[in-house]
Amino acid sequence: MTDPAILTIIVNWRTPGMTLKAAELALRAMKGLRGGIVIVDNNSGDGSFEHLSRAVAERGWDAEARVRVVQSGRNGGFGAGVNFGIRTGLASGEEPDFYYLLNSDAFPERDAIRVLCDFLLATPEAGFAGSFVRGADGEPHRTAFRFPSIASEFENGAMTGAISRMLERSVVAMPIPQGRGRVDWTAGASLMIRREVLDQVGTFDEAYFLYFEETDLCLRAARAGWSCYYVPESRVVHVGSVSTGLKSAERTPQYWFDSRLYYFIKNHGRLYATAATLAWIAGAGIWTVNRTLTRKPDRHRKGHMADLVSHALRQVIGRRGDGRGPARGALVEDRK
Structure with a gap:
């Protein structure tokens, strides 16, 4: 050619x-x-x-x-x-x-x-x-990435130096x-x-x-x-996020949670997706204790843990999607 x-x-x-x-x-x-x-x-x-x-x-x-x-x-x-x-x-x-x-x-x-x-x-x-x-x-901008995994979800939730160093080869955003x-x-x-x-x-x-x-x-x-x-x-x-407004958004939009969960279910199965969510929650628990002791500001977006958990629970009880893709109706208001 x-x-x-x-x-x-x-x-x-x-x-x-x-x-x-x-x-x-x-x-x-x-x-x-x-x-x-x-x-x-x-x-x-x-x-x-x-x-x-x-x-x-x-x-x-x-x-x-x-x-x-x-x-x-x-x-x-x-x-x-x-x-x-x-x-x-x-x-x-x-x-x-x-x-x-x-x-x-x-x-x-x-x-x-x-x-x-x-x-x-x-x-x-x-x-x-x-x-x-x-x-x-x-x-x-960091634009070179690794594929998300259970380990990367745990690290992303924890955002703690020792854990990030231990799992450096799993961190999604590469140096x-x-x-x-x-x-x-x-x-x-x-x-x-x-x-x-x-x-x-x-x-x-x-x-x-x-x-x-x-x-x-x-x-x-x-x-x-x-x-x-x-x-x-x-x-x-x-410039970044001009159409989506994600940079300035107070909370993570619904479609991000939809896409994240769908990615894990589609490519790794429901059990893996559940483990990935639990890993993030466990990591975030460590971060919460750490920032309480050190009085650091919260690095997670407002309400992220609550939104992640409620989104996962809605999937479990069948109120949001069926595991074959994000719930399309849930996206209408978020994208306007």
Whole structure:
């Protein structure tokens, strides 16, 4: 493969201004590369689709269908929006060799896309390649991760130095790698995927509304023999949580708990999912004792333990979902 085709997919949810900036910089980064950009509006209902369509035409980006704006018709979440973009495909009808996912609030540097493409071309066993991501303030973001486990849930609940050191190889968020290397999974804010991976294991599981969808896809691919790599030479600025508002949210939204539980049940079974939840609660108990003795501020989001426990109990008594996916009705209010 000497001249691969790339389809860049940007999912918009009520962030048309940032989406246009992301598209502008992605278009610059696509210079000299075959392919195009598709902006998927996830039924924003705020005029985003019309605004984006008009702006793309006014800027001439739609020449030769280099940039297209499409309407998914529903807000099914990030994975559903990406899947819609994958099904939309390239305007030429040609199958892309690679899909490049870019968040609507992520801004790639000039060579960010080419670096990922060149890496995948040179690394046949790699199914995914993710970028180095920093915030608008210049601070690096942790985007190299391990798969969640019972041990990682215990560590995440405890957040205590001795336990974190003991379980350092299980902590989900890895220290920021200093160079290229294999990771379990990496963030979808700037992620290139080889088409053959999706042909083999399928696209995103749309039962996830937000969160854990990249984790699930990378796990399925890993089980099929594909690797995921962190490629820091590809650099992207990411504002983060603009559409979801999770950074500023007082409590963790329902859809996060839905996705977390579904991930564990789907990939490891109900018994493992129960053990993972109990491990987090046990760890949080240790943290509660520790902070009481040391008078440290609580590092967990407000009400997180109570919300986690009540969510698990609702699953047990059948009031929330059936274990085959997050309860879709529970997501309606959270995502507005």
